[in-house]
Amino acid sequence: MKKSNSYEKELAFQADRRKATTEFIKIISDLWYDKAIEVVLFKNQIIDKNVSEIINLHEYAGQFVQKPISIFDSVELLRAINDIALPPSKLDIGKLTYEYHSDSHSKYHNVKAFVLDKLKDAQSYPEIAPKDVVLYGFGRIGRLLARELMTKTGKGSQLRLRAIVTRGSMSAEKLEKRAMLLRTDSVHGEFKGTVEADAENSILYINGTTVHMISAEAPEDIDYTQYGITEALIIDNTGAFRDKESLGRHLKAKGAAKVLLTAPGKDVPNIVHGVNQNDFDPDAVDIYSAASCTTNAITPVLKVIEDSLEIEKGHLETIHAYTNDQNLVDNIHGKYRRGRAAALNMVITETGAGKAVAKALPSLEGKLTSNAIRVPVPNGSLAILNLQLKNKTSLEGVNTILKKYALEGDLVEQIKYSMSNELVSSDIIGTSAPAIYDSRATIVTDNGKNLILYIWYDNEYGYAHQVIRLSKYIAKVRRYTYY
Structure with a gap:
């Protein structure tokens, strides 16, 4: 009973x-x-x-x-x-x-x-004015950005996705294919919204909202104002333009005001949001880079360790999901090893993430080496940080430090603290934080001076959210936040 x-x-x-x-x-x-x-x-x-x-x-x-x-x-x-x-x-x-x-x-x-x-x-808190956004390129990152921007449009008080630019002609068949790729994704699942293609007017109606599909071969040839777009932030996802001069071509287009590259850039500020965006005034700087997914994953955690314990030197090894620049089956490739079948091989390759960190954290200049291994998963990556410290620590001490930063301060959006003993790569798909700290995997040597950290990251979804955070900063539409 x-x-x-x-x-x-x-x-x-x-x-x-x-x-x-x-x-x-x-x-x-x-x-x-x-x-x-x-x-x-x-x-x-x-x-x-x-x-x-x-x-x-x-x-x-x-x-x-x-x-x-x-x-x-x-x-x-x-x-x-x-x-x-x-x-x-x-x-x-x-x-x-x-x-x-x-x-x-x-x-x-x-x-x-x-x-x-x-x-x-x-x-x-000061009032904010909405900002028009144009996605230049519509690949993996571009489509995730479109999903997130349209899902979070709300009343349209921040970023408004107004157009997507692609190369080549836009036939009815191609427009429908692009709509289909936005609706469905083999990694991230179905888009929780509606996507309708209007071939006659070259428009995608996403959640009932007009997004113009523009075909162009050269960014400077576009007149965005004819679509009612002004003072727009152009988010370049193509990777075709990487330096200040080529990215500056976007600013020659009518209706464009700012440019953000979703890849490491040359001669432009490389930003990891949460770490160094405040070093660059949006009123004074027009072209930005959001760095790489790996740089966004490791830099917030490295900043915490550097500020708390001081890093003498270290090595970064990235276990990275395969990407579209690798071959599906064995074939000629411009880089060593990447020509072998991506879904069948672990492939050693280079990464510039170790050097790129110093652009956001100058105190780490020359202190980090790095390498990468591409592995047969389509998404979800892991960075292993092997660090020698100036100050002693312990496992409990490191976890306490990372937990504090994940709970409060400037990096709460960037660091997620995992307490799971069972965490694997598929579990972190769809995580908006660019760095997932695996507290159960951390190793500290007996002398307290050598530290090995395991940082998971969704190299697509987590990175896309960092791009959006940086976009809001550049566009000056950051809302009042309470974390």
Whole structure:
């Protein structure tokens, strides 16, 4: 009888929890679509998530901060947030819930007083003007950017995807093929939205919104203003233009104002968002590079270790998913080894990530060597950092440092802290953080001076989010954030 009563109580609790989660989802949607307020849960995106996913994320959050993070408390805080006037914002409900249950919350009379105090700086945050965006190129990164930009358009208060430029003529068949590639993806699954092709007008209607498909061979020949596009940020995904002079051709197009390259660039600022973007003023600099996926994965973690323990020297080994520049079957290739079948071989190749880090972290100039191994997975990579330190540390010490930076500060969007003993490459697909720190794999030698870190990264999705973060900085549409 006791067991039966206990089971009935469990069922009742689960029903109440799922009902609360349904309200949580509704408020999240109302805040986003009515007020342009995006809510995340310890950096995890929760817009368009279902009930079970939201509950699981609350469980993860509780494990992360080692305190219960209740859906009931989250809902109560969301109600208070919904009741106050806020500008377009990005708020971490996990952090707010955690702080509400810390000792400091006792000074507040109610939840609303707590929320008003925590978000008081939002009232003086400057207004932002939306920015037109053009994707120049529509490959792996371009399509992921299009997905994310259109999913997060909301009220259109930040980045507005207005056009996509491709080379060659745009027949009805080619337009439909591009639409299909946006709708479906063998790695990232189906696009959770609608994509309709209008061949007569060369338009993709993405989630019912017009995106012009422009055919061009030379960037300077395009007149974006004829499509109603002005002062646009051009995100170049082609890799065809890598230096300041060639990227500057984009700025000769009517309606273009800024350029962002989604690859390492020459003679232009190479930025890892979260680390060095503030060194370059968007009012003074027109051309940027978002560096590489590997550089974005390792630089935030290296900055933490450098600032906390000081790095004397080290080696980076990247275990990287194969990419489109390799051959599907054995054939001639311009680089050694990359000509062998990508899905059948581990392939040793070079990476410039070790040197590239120094562009964002000058203190590491000449201290890192690097190499790469391409492996037979289509996405999901791993960077192994073997570092010699100036200051001693321990396994617990390193994990405490990384956990702190993953929880608060300037790198919370960049570093995700994993506590799983079972983490494998497929688990990290779809992670928006460019660096996933595997706390269970870290090795510290007995003398405390040698450190080996394992950093996972979705080399497509995580990198695409870094590009968007940098785009918002360049376009000056960063919202008020509370992390």
